[in-house]
Amino acid sequence: DVKVTQSSRYLVKRTGEKVFLECVQDMDHENMFWYRQDPGLGLRLIYFSYDVKMKEKGDIPEGYSVSREKKERFSLILESASTNQTSMYLCASRTGSSSGNTIYFGEGSWLTVV
Amino acid sequence: GENVEQHPSTLSVQEGDSAVIKCTYSDSASNYFPWYKQELGKRPQLIIDIRSNVGEKKDQRIAVTLNKTAKHFSLHITETQPEDSAVYFCAASKSYKLVFGAGTILRVKS
Numbered sequence: 001d002v003k004v005t006q007s008s009r010y011l012v013k014r015t016g017e018k019v020f021l022e023c024v025q026d027m028d029h030e031n032m033f034w035y036r037q038d039p040g041l042g043l044r045l046i047y048f049s050y051d052v053k054m055k056e057k058g059d060i061p062e063g064y065s066v067s068r069e070k071k072e073r074f075s076l077i078l079e080s081a082s083t084n085q086t087s088m089y090l091c092a093s094r095t096g097s098s099s100g101n102t103i104y105f106g107e108g109s110w111l112t113v114v
Numbered sequence: 115g116e117n118v119e120q121h122p123s124t125l126s127v128q129e130g131d132s133a134v135i136k137c138t139y140s141d142s143a144s145n146y147f148p149w150y151k152q153e154l155g156k157r158p159q160l161i162i163d164i165r166s167n168v169g170e171k172k173d174q175r176i177a178v179t180l181n182k183t184a185k186h187f188s189l190h191i192t193e194t195q196p197e198d199s200a201v202y203f204c205a206a207s208k209s210y211k212l213v214f215g216a217g218t219i220l221r222v223k224s
Contacts, residue, residue, distance in 0.1 A: 043158070043214040048211065
């Protein structure tokens with residue numbers, strides 16, 4: 001069974017803080033994703049990584065960066081958190097690069113920026 | 115880029131009735147269309163998917179239809195049960211990028 005684990009489920013951070021969201025998958029998947037989920041907007045792609053040290057911007061990369069030093073771990077970084085980054089963040093992974101391969105999600109990280 | 119629109123945003127049905135959720139997409143090159151179900155406080159999970167070379171796919175009470183010409187696809191749930199209550203997301207993809215609809219909140223009243 002695929003497991004995508006997000007280490008922090010609930011975080012409260014102050015404006016201007018640097019925030020790290022960690023994600024680990026145990027299925028040796030090449031592709032990993034960070035999505036942001038907001039009511040009425042669905043899931044929007046922030047960043048995508050197709051292999052170790054490789055990354056591509058998604059639809060809403062502004063204010064975020066990512067790191068993928070190891071295949072199993074994909075980190076989302078908020079360099080200077082702002083209140084409009086209060087949201088639910090979902091990590092996901094997938095094997096290979098075929099569009100038809102299933103994407104598996106983590107449980108999500110609820111971030112509140114005050 | 116791809117744009118996916120999903121309707122309705124909320125749907126209430128009586129237990130045992132059918133539910134239909136519709137999505138349209140903009141990029142005719144999209145070739146993979148999954149549906150995800152997200153229960154309250156849980157992760158989205160794939161419930162069914164369809165590829166562009168297939169017009170319909172069924173899995174027990176759930177079916178998905180695809181009309182490539184019109185660029186729309188639909189999720190059909192028959193004999194709804196209270197445990198079907200959740201948020202449902204459609205998505206479209208042609209490469210690594212999966213573009214999601216805004217979601218439909220389905221409430222099944224018993």
